[in-house]
Amino acid sequence: MRDALSISMQASNALVAVLVMVALIFAVLGAAAGETFYLRLATEAMIFAGLALSVDILLGYTGLLSLGQALYFGLGAYLSALVLIESPSFWAAMGAALVAGIAVGLIGGFIANRVRGVYFALITFGMAQVAARAVYNTRAIGASDGLIGVPIVNINLGVTSVSSASPAGFFLLVLAMIVVLYAVSAYMLETPFGRLLIAIKANDRRVPFLGYHTMTVRLGSYVFAAVIATLSGALYPMLRGFVSPELLFFSTSGNAVIAVVIGGVGTLAGGLYGSLLLTLLKSVVGSWTEHHLIVIGLLFMGAVIFFPKGLAGVLRPVVERMLAIGKP
Amino acid sequence: MNVPVLEVRHLAIRFGGLRAVDDISLSVARNRITTIIGPNGAGKSTLFNLICGALRPQGGAVFIEGVDLTGAPPNRMHAAGLARSFQITNLFFELSVAENLRLAAQRLEPLANLLLPTNRSRTALARSAELMERFGLSAKAAYPVGKLSHGEQRRLEFAVALASRPKVLLLDEPTQGMSHGETEDTAALIRSLTKDVTVLLIEHDIGLVMSLSDHVFVMHQGQKIAEGSPLEVRANPTVQVAYFGQA
Amino acid sequence: MAGMLDYIQFVLAPQVITGLALGVAVILVALGLTIIFGLLDVINMSHGEFYAFGAFVALALGWLGLPFWLLLVFVPIVMLPIGYLVERGLIQRVFHTGDRHVMTLLLTFGLGLVLEDSLKLIFGPNPYRPDTPIRGAISVFGIFVPSYRLFMICVGAAVIAGVALVIYRTRLGAMVRASAFDRNMAASLGVPVERVYAGTFAFGIALAGLAGVLLAPIYSVFPTMGRDFILLAFTVVIVGGMGSIAGAVAAGIILTQIQAISSLYISPVWSDPIVFGIMVLMLMMRPQGLFGRLGHA
Numbered sequence: 001m002r003d004a005l006s007i008s009m010q011a012s013n014a015l016v017a018v019l020v021m022v023a024l025i026f027a028v029l030g031a032a033a034g035e036t037f038y039l040r041l042a043t044e045a046m047i048f049a050g051l052a053l054s055v056d057i058l059l060g061y062t063g064l065l066s067l068g069q070a071l072y073f074g075l076g077a078y079l080s081a082l083v084l085i086e087s088p089s090f091w092a093a094m095g096a097a098l099v100a101g102i103a104v105g106l107i108g109g110f111i112a113n114r115v116r117g118v119y120f121a122l123i124t125f126g127m128a129q130v131a132a133r134a135v136y137n138t139r140a141i142g143a144s145d146g147l148i149g150v151p152i153v154n155i156n157l158g159v160t161s162v163s164s165a166s167p168a169g170f171f172l173l174v175l176a177m178i179v180v181l182y183a184v185s186a187y188m189l190e191t192p193f194g195r196l197l198i199a200i201k202a203n204d205r206r207v208p209f210l211g212y213h214t215m216t217v218r219l220g221s222y223v224f225a226a227v228i229a230t231l232s233g234a235l236y237p238m239l240r241g242f243v244s245p246e247l248l249f250f251s252t253s254g255n256a257v258i259a260v261v262i263g264g265v266g267t268l269a270g271g272l273y274g275s276l277l278l279t280l281l282k283s284v285v286g287s288w289t290e291h292h293l294i295v296i297g298l299l300f301m302g303a304v305i306f307f308p309k310g311l312a313g314v315l316r317p318v319v320e321r322m323l324a325i326g327k328p
Numbered sequence: 329m330n331v332p333v334l335e336v337r338h339l340a341i342r343f344g345g346l347r348a349v350d351d352i353s354l355s356v357a358r359n360r361i362t363t364i365i366g367p368n369g370a371g372k373s374t375l376f377n378l379i380c381g382a383l384r385p386q387g388g389a390v391f392i393e394g395v396d397l398t399g400a401p402p403n404r405m406h407a408a409g410l411a412r413s414f415q416i417t418n419l420f421f422e423l424s425v426a427e428n429l430r431l432a433a434q435r436l437e438p439l440a441n442l443l444l445p446t447n448r449s450r451t452a453l454a455r456s457a458e459l460m461e462r463f464g465l466s467a468k469a470a471y472p473v474g475k476l477s478h479g480e481q482r483r484l485e486f487a488v489a490l491a492s493r494p495k496v497l498l499l500d501e502p503t504q505g506m507s508h509g510e511t512e513d514t515a516a517l518i519r520s521l522t523k524d525v526t527v528l529l530i531e532h533d534i535g536l537v538m539s540l541s542d543h544v545f546v547m548h549q550g551q552k553i554a555e556g557s558p559l560e561v562r563a564n565p566t567v568q569v570a571y572f573g574q575a
Numbered sequence: 576m577a578g579m580l581d582y583i584q585f586v587l588a589p590q591v592i593t594g595l596a597l598g599v600a601v602i603l604v605a606l607g608l609t610i611i612f613g614l615l616d617v618i619n620m621s622h623g624e625f626y627a628f629g630a631f632v633a634l635a636l637g638w639l640g641l642p643f644w645l646l647l648v649f650v651p652i653v654m655l656p657i658g659y660l661v662e663r664g665l666i667q668r669v670f671h672t673g674d675r676h677v678m679t680l681l682l683t684f685g686l687g688l689v690l691e692d693s694l695k696l697i698f699g700p701n702p703y704r705p706d707t708p709i710r711g712a713i714s715v716f717g718i719f720v721p722s723y724r725l726f727m728i729c730v731g732a733a734v735i736a737g738v739a740l741v742i743y744r745t746r747l748g749a750m751v752r753a754s755a756f757d758r759n760m761a762a763s764l765g766v767p768v769e770r771v772y773a774g775t776f777a778f779g780i781a782l783a784g785l786a787g788v789l790l791a792p793i794y795s796v797f798p799t800m801g802r803d804f805i806l807l808a809f810t811v812v813i814v815g816g817m818g819s820i821a822g823a824v825a826a827g828i829i830l831t832q833i834q835a836i837s838s839l840y841i842s843p844v845w846s847d848p849i850v851f852g853i854m855v856l857m858l859m860m861r862p863q864g865l866f867g868r869l870g871h872a
Binding site for chain 1: 618665669672676678680681684686689691692693695696802806809844847848851855858859
Binding site: 003004005187188190191192193195196198199202203205206208209210211212213 | 382403411412418419421423424426427432441444445470472
């Protein structure tokens with residue numbers, strides 16, 4: 001179906017394709033140079049890009065600002081770590097994360113979706129805070145130290161196998177995962193269900209009169225976003241070998257929101273670009289000073305005031321024209 | 329088997345001290361046009377809100393095809409075959425005309441189609457195209473609704489309500505702000521619907537009320553003051569007092 | 576019977592007093608937050624950081640030798656122009672966009688980040704423990720009450736009463752309430768709405784700063800102290816009703832008492848979940864909170 005929304009999504013897809021091409025070149029060069037640090041940094045950026053994706057689905061498409069997506073990211077990370085410590089199976093870890101994302105997402109979504117707007121933001125904030133404190137205080141999962149000793153994982157893909165120890169290999173795997181998550185999200189948002197989410201964001205008071213129970217629809221979006229976040233989180237311990245309560249703290253949720261705003265709210269691609277940009281910024285600024293948050297905070301405020309559309313938001317119309325599929 | 333398609337009994341709601349709808353009972357005849365009239369503040373839109381589930385009645389009951397649906401939320405009412413249009417245009421302004429209609433028509437598709445690509449929802453897409461044709465909006469299919477003229481928006485408001493093939497259509501001042509020509513077209517459209525749809529209409533244009541209505545229901549300060557054919561109602565002295573202050 | 580009295584005298588009552596002292600400070604923070612929301616329709620995510628800011632400014636001025644009672648007056652006054660500038664310079668820029676709630680939330684969130692990291696930059700990440708300005712304890716009806724806490728309760732109650740008085744009994748307060756109720760109408764009646772807005776925001780964060788000064792000797796001072804406090808403050812605002820002063824007071828007392836008394840029986844790790852649980856229940860059952868909005872009855 002060719003309408004303004006589909007065209008915009010196609011432009012987003014094009015932007016992601018560009019990103020993937022650049023990433024592939026980067027991976028090849030990095031592997032050739034025997035580089036480790038930057039590949040690992042880029043991998044981490046991609047993992048958090050998944051979290052940013054989950055924030056954008058809620059904020060940019062359903063109109064819900066979640067300040068607690070880190071809850072699901074951390075859930076996925078911890079669960080993955082626990083599974084991997086028991087038995088280093090990539091698919092088991094991902095499977096566990098998927099199930100947990102659906103289950104906890106339903107519970108969290110049921111609580112949070114009874115309200116909207118500011119109240120929704122505050123409830124999601126509160127949920128993540130409570131969960132973070134709970135994890136911080138639980139001896140069984142390492143309390144404030146977290147869990148260490150996550151083993152190296154060999155991911156069997158049939159034709160080949162990738163080890164999480166290989167910087168370039170694992171980077172490509174994570175890239176592939178995130179692209180898959182992006183693709184599923186882009187598909188979902190183009191279905192009538194996804195269009196319902198967009199309708200809810202556009203005018204949620206009218207939607208019940210079209211015959212839909214908005215709370216159920218929003219719950220669906222919330223669970224979807226939760227699963228995206230848990231699956232992304234599950235990749236984290238494979239990269240770093242440990243998990244800690246910081247993953248559930250507000251700063252993680254906050255960073256994801258910043259990435260989405262800077263990258264471009266409501267573009268899906270924006271979360272990916274924003275996450276990479278943010279990681280780059282943090283590492284560059286972080287090399288001069290420990291206080292990179294001041295710079296990032298100022299940049300973020302600047303984006304909110306002067307560039308609310310974000311990077312992808314500004315690029316998309318350009319891409320739309322370039323692909324010669326202009327508006328009627 | 330002569331159950332009225334829509335019936336309300338002793339509906340009531342108050343806002344603070346104000347009795348916005350006070351003991352209203354109305355039985356809407358199938359495939360007929362029933363018009364609700366009354367001076368401003370009579371409670372007509374509030375009555376609509378009560379019927380379609382936007383507001384919860386504090387007293388009384390709503391029956392659709394004899395089934396008690398009192399207090400059901402709007403989506404349940406919609407599932408029972410009720411659709412409404414709004415007096416103040418309440419569409420998805422950022423989205424295109426075509427998308428607005430497709431969203432409204434999506435209910436015609438099985439639930440599973442929500443998760444399949446949109447172009448598989450052929451019935452909904454066809455319905456959207458059909459309505460755009462009928463309401464003269466095809467040329468503006470891709471326009472965001474916010475860019476339409478007021479009259480075009482009112483036509484779309486009507487079309488969106490009609491999209492899901494409802495049994496009962498509640499139209500709240502559909503011709504509000506329309507030009508004379510547009511009003512005539514809309515009236516013709518309403519009349520053409522009555523083969524399959526029962527229409528409950530709120531209108532201020534007396535000419536329209538007289539020419540369209542099969543039955544008229546007059547409200548004043550939340551209460552019913554008269555009911556009957558258009559001519560009966562027009563001759564009714566109580567109605568004249570309510571509107572003009574004197575008989 | 577004697578055991579019961581002893582229990583009340585030596586266990587329960589001191590806990591209630593402690594809870595009251597905290598409650599008064601929480602109310603000050605929540606008051607600022609709820610006034611800012613009630614009038615400006617702005618969710619100030621940096622409110623916790625202004626609370627921390629107040630504590631740090633007091634700390635620094637204290638090192639310079641200023642006595643405590645002077646800090647109590649001076650710090651909020653210093654924060655007023657800062658708040659004024661923030662409102663005029665930053666918040667106004669996103670105020671008139673369609674999505675005001677989200678935009679101001681995001682903007683103030685960024686501001687909070689900058690504030691917090693600036694505090695860390697200047698003072699370092701480690702906590703400071705300022706001395707308790709009023710040592711010792713006094714006996715009130717046989718109950719041992721730490722003097723400083725009693726002082727806090729008195730000062731806090733006085734300020735809260737003062738705020739209520741100004742809002743409901745003065746011309747200034749009438750202007751604030753009018754601007755909250757109908758901005759355009761107030762403007763056409765000659766109320767300098769822009770200045771009222773900026774001034775109200777300034778006042779709100781000054782209240783948070785004052786709470787910071789008061790609580791510093793009890794909870795110690797560190798850059799992320801605002802973050803820990805903010806959930807409780809938001810819960811008080813939500814339970815009391817966004818924009819309601821009476822609500823903030825009532826909810827502040829009730830919630831801190833629940834915290835204080837429950838910590839006698841269950842481990843403090845449960846206090847966050849309990850507070851959050853109350854917030855959720857309130858939002859599910861009665862989203863408008865206990866009382867109405869500022870300006871609206």
